[in-house]
Amino acid sequence: MALIVxxxxxxxxxxxxxxxxxxxxxxxxxxxxxxxxxxxxxxSGVTDKxxxxxxxxxxxxxxxxxxxxxxxGEQQSIxxxxxAITDMGYKARSFTAHQAGVHAYGSHTRGRIANIDPKxxxxxxxxxxxxxxxxxxxxxxxxxxxxxxxxxxxxxSAIAMAAAVKADLCQIYTDVDxxxxxxxxxxxxxRKISVLSYEEMLEMASSGSKVMQARSVEFxxxxxxxxxxRNSMNNNPGTIVQEENSAMESIAVRxxxxxxxxxxxxxxxxxxxxxxxxIILAALAEAEVNIDMIVANTANDGVARQSFTMNxxxxxxxxxxxxxxxxxxxxxxxxxTEAGLAKLTVVGVGMRSNAGxxxxxxxxxxxxxxxTGMIATSEIRISTTVEAGDIEQAARVVHSAFNLxxxxx
Amino acid sequence: MALIVxxxxxxxxxxxxxxxxxxxxxxxxxxxxxxxxxxxxxxSGVTDKxxxxxxxxxxxxxxxxxxxxxxxGEQQSIxxxxxAITDMGYKARSFTAHQAGVHAYGSHTRGRIANIDPKxxxxxxxxxxxxxxxxxxxxxxxxxxxxxxxxxxxxxSAIAMAAAVKADLCQIYTDVDxxxxxxxxxxxxxRKISVLSYEEMLEMASSGSKVMQARSVEFxxxxxxxxxxRNSMNNNPGTIVQEENSAMESIAVRxxxxxxxxxxxxxxxxxxxxxxxxIILAALAEAEVNIDMIVANTANDGVARQSFTMNxxxxxxxxxxxxxxxxxxxxxxxxxTEAGLAKLTVVGVGMRSNAGxxxxxxxxxxxxxxxTGMIATSEIRISTTVEAGDIEQAARVVHSAFNLxxxxx
Numbered sequence: 159m160a161l162i163v164x165x166x167x168x169x170x171x172x173x174x175x176x177x178x179x180x181x182x183x184x185x186x187x188x189x190x191x192x193x194x195x196x197x198x199x200x201x202s203g204v205t206d207k208x209x210x211x212x213x214x215x216x217x218x219x220x221x222x223x224x225x226x227x228x229x230x231g232e233q234q235s236i237x238x239x240x241x242a243i244t245d246m247g248y249k250a251r252s253f254t255a256h257q258a259g260v261h262a263y264g265s266h267t268r269g270r271i272a273n274i275d276p277k278x279x280x281x282x283x284x285x286x287x288x289x290x291x292x293x294x295x296x297x298x299x300x301x302x303x304x305x306x307x308x309x310x311x312x313x314x315s316a317i318a319m320a321a322a323v324k325a326d327l328c329q330i331y332t333d334v335d336x337x338x339x340x341x342x343x344x345x346x347x348x349r350k351i352s353v354l355s356y357e358e359m360l361e362m363a364s365s366g367s368k369v370m371q372a373r374s375v376e377f378x379x380x381x382x383x384x385x386x387x388r389n390s391m392n393n394n395p396g397t398i399v400q401e402e403n404s405a406m407e408s409i410a411v412r413x414x415x416x417x418x419x420x421x422x423x424x425x426x427x428x429x430x431x432x433x434x435x436x437i438i439l440a441a442l443a444e445a446e447v448n449i450d451m452i453v454a455n456t457a458n459d460g461v462a463r464q465s466f467t468m469n470x471x472x473x474x475x476x477x478x479x480x481x482x483x484x485x486x487x488x489x490x491x492x493x494x495t496e497a498g499l500a501k502l503t504v505v506g507v508g509m510r511s512n513a514g515x516x517x518x519x520x521x522x523x524x525x526x527x528x529x530t531g532m533i534a535t536s537e538i539r540i541s542t543t544v545e546a547g548d549i550e551q552a553a554r555v556v557h558s559a560f561n562l563x564x565x566x567x
Numbered sequence: 568m569a570l571i572v573x574x575x576x577x578x579x580x581x582x583x584x585x586x587x588x589x590x591x592x593x594x595x596x597x598x599x600x601x602x603x604x605x606x607x608x609x610x611s612g613v614t615d616k617x618x619x620x621x622x623x624x625x626x627x628x629x630x631x632x633x634x635x636x637x638x639x640g641e642q643q644s645i646x647x648x649x650x651a652i653t654d655m656g657y658k659a660r661s662f663t664a665h666q667a668g669v670h671a672y673g674s675h676t677r678g679r680i681a682n683i684d685p686k687x688x689x690x691x692x693x694x695x696x697x698x699x700x701x702x703x704x705x706x707x708x709x710x711x712x713x714x715x716x717x718x719x720x721x722x723x724s725a726i727a728m729a730a731a732v733k734a735d736l737c738q739i740y741t742d743v744d745x746x747x748x749x750x751x752x753x754x755x756x757x758r759k760i761s762v763l764s765y766e767e768m769l770e771m772a773s774s775g776s777k778v779m780q781a782r783s784v785e786f787x788x789x790x791x792x793x794x795x796x797r798n799s800m801n802n803n804p805g806t807i808v809q810e811e812n813s814a815m816e817s818i819a820v821r822x823x824x825x826x827x828x829x830x831x832x833x834x835x836x837x838x839x840x841x842x843x844x845x846i847i848l849a850a851l852a853e854a855e856v857n858i859d860m861i862v863a864n865t866a867n868d869g870v871a872r873q874s875f876t877m878n879x880x881x882x883x884x885x886x887x888x889x890x891x892x893x894x895x896x897x898x899x900x901x902x903x904t905e906a907g908l909a910k911l912t913v914v915g916v917g918m919r920s921n922a923g924x925x926x927x928x929x930x931x932x933x934x935x936x937x938x939t940g941m942i943a944t945s946e947i948r949i950s951t952t953v954e955a956g957d958i959e960q961a962a963r964v965v966h967s968a969f970n971l972x973x974x975x976x
Contacts, residue, residue, distance in 0.1 A: 174623045208643070214583045215647055216654035223653070226661050227646035230639035234617070237636035238624055244632070245625035252635050256665055257711040278710050301687050302666040 160326040161193040161283065165293065165316030168202035170331055170390040171235050174242075177201075180390070181242035183331075184288050188248065195279065195289040195323065197316035198239060200231025221266030222303065225295075228267075229255070229304045232292035232312075239290050251287045253279060255295040255304070259322075260315065262296025262305040269296055269305025271314065271377075274322035283323070291319060310371030317374050321381035328383055330370065331390035336397030337362065337369055339562040340414040344550050347563035351412060352395070355402035355507050358412050361539045365415035365503035375399070402507050410512035411504045411560040416553050419470040420450075420499040420543060422532065425480060426463040429488030437483050438464060445479035447472040450501070451534040451541060461490075465532055467543060470497060499531065500549035503541040504556060516540050522559035528552050569735040570602040570692065574702065574725030577611035579740055579799040580644050583651075586610075589799070590651035592740075593697050597657065604688065604698040604732065606725035607648060609640025630675035634704075634715045637676075638664070641701035641721075648699050660696045662688060664704040664713070668731075669724065671705025671714040678705055678714025680723065680786075683731035692732070700728060719780030726783050730790035737792050739779065740799035745806030746771065746778055748971040749823040753959050756972035760821060761804070764811035767821050767914050770948040774824035774912035784808070811916050819921035820913045820969040825962050829859075829908040829952060830882040831941065834889060835872040838897030846892050847873060854888035856881045859910070860943040860950060870899075874941055876952060879906060908940065909958035912950040913965060925949050931968035937961050 164184065171177050180196070188194045208227050212219040219227075236252035243250035255262070259275030282289050293312030296305050307314055313330055320328035337359065340348040354362075356379035363372040369387055378385055378399065388396030406412075428434050435454065442449055451467040468476055477495060484491045509515045519540060523530055528551065531543035544552050557563065573593065580586050589605065597603045617636050621628045628636075645661035652659035664671070668684030691698050702721030705714050716723055722739055729737035746768065749757040763771075765788035772781040778796055787794055787808065797805030815821075837843050844863065851858055860876040877885060886904060893900045911932075918924045928949060932939055937960065940952035953961050966972065 174620070177624070211583070211643075211647060212650055215586070215650040219650040220653050223646040223649045223659075223661055226649075226663075227643055230642045233639045233642070234620075234636055237632040238620060240632045240635075241621055241624040241628040244629050250632075252632055254635075254711070254713075302663070304663075 159191055159193060161195070161323060162187055163195045163197060163316055163320040163323070163325045163328040165197045165313060165328065165330045166199065166390060167312060167332060168199040168205070169333060171198050171239065172202035174238070177235070177239050178242050180239060181246055183390070184243060185246055185248050188288055193283045195283065195291065195319065195325070196239065197291045197293045197312060197319055198232065198235050199293050199312040201235050204231040204234065225266045225304050225306045228306050229292070229295045232294055236290045236292050243288050243290075249287045251282045251289055253289060253291045255292055256297045256302055258291045258319070260296040260318070261299040262307065263298065264305065267306055268308035271296055271307070271318045272299070274318055276319070276322040279319075280323060291315065310374055313370055313374040314377060317378045317383050317385060320383045320385070321377070325383070328378070328385040329396070330385055330387050332369060332387060333389065333391065334369065334387075335389045335392070335394050336387045337367060337413065339412070340553050340557050341416060344416060344553050345414070345557045347557065349563065351397050353398045353400065353406070354412060355406055356399060357402060357538055358505050358507055359399045361503070361505040361536065362413055362415050365417060365501070365505065365539065365541065367413070367415045407508045407511050409506060410508040410515050411506040411562065412508075413505050414553050414557050414562065415503040415505065416549050417501040417503070418546060418549060420467050420501050421470045421473040422465055422467050422496040422499055422543065423473070423476050423480065424463060424465040424494040425484070425487065425491060426494065427488060427490035427492050428462040428464070429460070429490060434462065434487050435464065437486055438480065441479040441483045442466070442476060445475045447476045447479065451532050451543070453532050453534065467499065467501065467532060473497060498546045499543045500546045501541055501543050502549060502552050502556060503539055504560065505539050507538050509538050518559050519556055522555045523552055526551055526555045528555070568600055568602060570604070570732060571596055572604045572606060572725055572729040572732070572734045572737040574606045574722060574737065574739045575608065575799060576721060576741060577608040577614070578742060580607050580648065581611035583647070586644070586648050587651050589648060590655055592799070593652060594655055594657050597697055602692045604692065604700065604728065604734070605648065606700045606702045606721060606728055607641065607644050608702050608721040610644050613640040613643065631712065634675045634713050637715050638701070638704045638713045641703055645699045645701050652697050652699075658696045660691045660698055662698065662700045664701055665706045665711055667700045667728070669705040669727070670708040671716065672707065673714065676715055677717035680705055680716070680727045681708070683727055685728070685731040688728075689732060700724065719783055722779055722783040723786060726787045726792050726794060729792045729794070730786070734792070737787070737794040738805070739794055739796050741778060741796060742798065742800065743778065743796075744798045744801070744803050745796045746776060746822065748821070749962050749966050750825060753825060753962050754823070754966045756966065758972065760806050762807045762809065762815070763821060764815055764916050765808060766811060766947055767916055768808045770912070770914040770945065771822055771824050774826060774910070774914065774948065774950065776822070776824045816917045816920050818915060819917040819924050820915040820971065821917075822914050823962050823966050823971065824912040824914065825958050826910040826912070827955060827958065828879040829876050829910050830879045831874055831876050831905040831908055831952065832882070832885050832889065833872060833874040833903040834893070834896065834900060835903065836897060836899035836901050837871040837873070838869065838899060843871065843896050844873065846895055847889065850888040850892045851875070851885060854884045856885045856888065860941050860952070862941050862943065876908065876910065876941060882906060907955045908952045909955045910950055910952050911958060911961050911965065912948055913969065914948050916947050918947050927968050928965055931964045932961055935960055935964045937964075
């Protein structure tokens, strides 16, 4: 008998009919001889409605009270799902974060999971209940203060709960069949990837593949939780994410991610002082600009330049923040910006043992006449910026250059 | 510095504007130099909407899950009220039943309060917060299972919380100015009563004055909680309910309650066995018929008859239940029923020391040509049934006979 955790997002439980559909899936899994736990989000739209109510009261509601308010969305959906399961003749029991022993800390509206005491949940599983836990929330262990976990919080709840109950598998149900070698809307030959390592999933998550937030993948990696990204609307097998193994290394590149709406900021003519990097990064951090790629260089005459990429939305804040510190960077320091960029990334743990990945990638782009800009690499990833208008063709030629359209590539 | 608990029902927090109104009242009370705690219900309409959602899933949802669902109504209103208080520049903190230490037991949808551990609440009061607690709910101390407290549960929450924090006063805000000598829609001379004893309030609560449920008054009596019934839409002083004192005894009758939609069932010709009363009462209890007045009599020949009053809605169930046991009560046992009745009750602790209350009451009714039926009394109460069509006139003549239209009567 396996113990399976299934996570369903807001759209999967967005109507009473969809809640019934989830109930049927849980029951099928149970009838296949498993212990079953669901971790679910609020019905889609409910969270927005609650935020709307709060905004009617005041523009910036205190975050503690916002968490108190928003946590009711999941509390409603878990109760309704348990009713649907009961209606189909099976035993079900719902658990709030408090009841499930999900302890959190940190900041309101973006809490972090401290630990989970799953005693009651395990008891209910052993008593043959289908267990339904509220995702997206945790409580302070001492006084029960409620924290919501921020974006992607329900995935994190599911992965953390799977770790706590030592589940055999955590299935993350979404509206896609799994992780693809590239966005199928861009590259029609894109294939679903059967198995990925945590590292590959992490690089893809941070490179524009929006299936899951990086922090949930990091949590799964840390605690060795094997998870599967699946589609809640069909029964197709999804993408399994697990520890790297030797079979994975034979494949140099697993997928191509694209990220649009990128902008570049360059500070050039830097002559003083030595600590200029920390001055620049501190200014950007203070302005809450999330920078992505960093390229730094110093010419022989000691004049330095640094370039950063970021989302277009952050460009204004970045410019304003850097203008303020320019005088500290030398008399000739100046700012250049470039909007209208996109980022192309290839990911694969096999890069470590497969030479020439970068050469293949840039040859493919050059053959297609696509100019590349900034380049950044990690052990299992190569990223480059291209003009926004080139990104789809770039994705297609690189996808093809690594034979990603071929099964078992 | 006094500690004041204020309870607001669903209509008092039914819109964002009304929530702001409650926030202002709490702040006024705080600014008058008091520590302030609110106990509130769900916004009116929210509970019905949630029940509607549950009914979409199944006709008879499991009550544990219904409680899980319904408790979100109060959790939302406490968060919104704290936002409104914060928006006006004051510190506020919301508490679910779990956070406020309200421990419950018993049956779902009609839980009972076991005890309250108000540690966190008292800390917040001492830290100068306006505290806002969710009414109508409690949790199992061991596993956090949520219980709603059933009809009148928010009043009970407020009284129990006032007892736990040793509040100086518990104000129950409603849509009426207080408890009246009679329903002002029936007796236009009816006056608001300034002070009542717990016993009087209890008798009036169980005799048709719908201001509060008897169990909240009983709880207040048991723990000596002084409470005041007030109107949330104005600043008029309300009715204070407290321990009986000697001043109260000088007034024979404090109020006249009427209850409509009454029916009578009589079992006559009872000849066997000795235990017939328990057979009858067990049958009615099993059918969940709430009986009110009981009149039992035995003739010299040993043939007994018993009559009961009940709400019209229960008459069908009562008839069905009693028909089944008639054969056990003797060969000549038979059932009579009478619908279309009403009940008139006078209440006053002063009856104990004022002779002739019953005589005055029945003289007034006789002078008005009103026939009375069953009569029941307690130490501080006299009730009689009259024809439904006579009840309003009966109330007026009795109200007048005891001079209840005169101030300080």
